[in-house]
Amino acid sequence: MLELDVQREVSALPGDDELFSWVSATLDFENHADAELTVRFVNENESSELNKQYRNKNGATNVLSFPFEIPAELDGEVELNLLGDLIICSDVVKKEAEQQNKSEIAHWAHMLVHGTLHLLGYDHLTDADADVMETKEIKILSKLGYSDPYREIES
DSSP states (O other): OEEEEEEESSOOSSOHHHHHHHHHHHHHHTTOOSEEEEEEEEOHHHHHHHHHHHHOOOSOOSEEEEEOOOOGGGTTTSOOOEEEEEEEEHHHHHHHHHHTTOOHHHHHHHHHHHHHHHHTTOOOSSHHHHHHHHHHHHHHHHHTTOOOTTSOOOO
């Protein structure tokens, strides 16, 4: 059973039911249905601060993922299904959807799927890793009824 904690520091488009369905689809795809995670929506200032502090990068970003790391003294002692936290900058997601000529709701779905995959250990630092992650994103989003987010969209 998925436990999702949604924290809205700003207004954001998707409702809790949509968030739950997107995260659930990702976890089900990865056979990881029992999980806990937090999704927090922030403004550009907070996203910029967190991006600088944790990634040493300037500016706001669409999604930051903070996988939970079990303390060494508890490893093997307790069973936790805590994946971690997703921080999503709603302003950036909305701007990207517009710039990329994408449906805003489809871009929201993509960001939740993308961030959840990060919490599950996937990344896109190399081309090979990006291919694996993007293939999973495309398949999950397709099951949710959304098109390939990496496809070029004609203006």
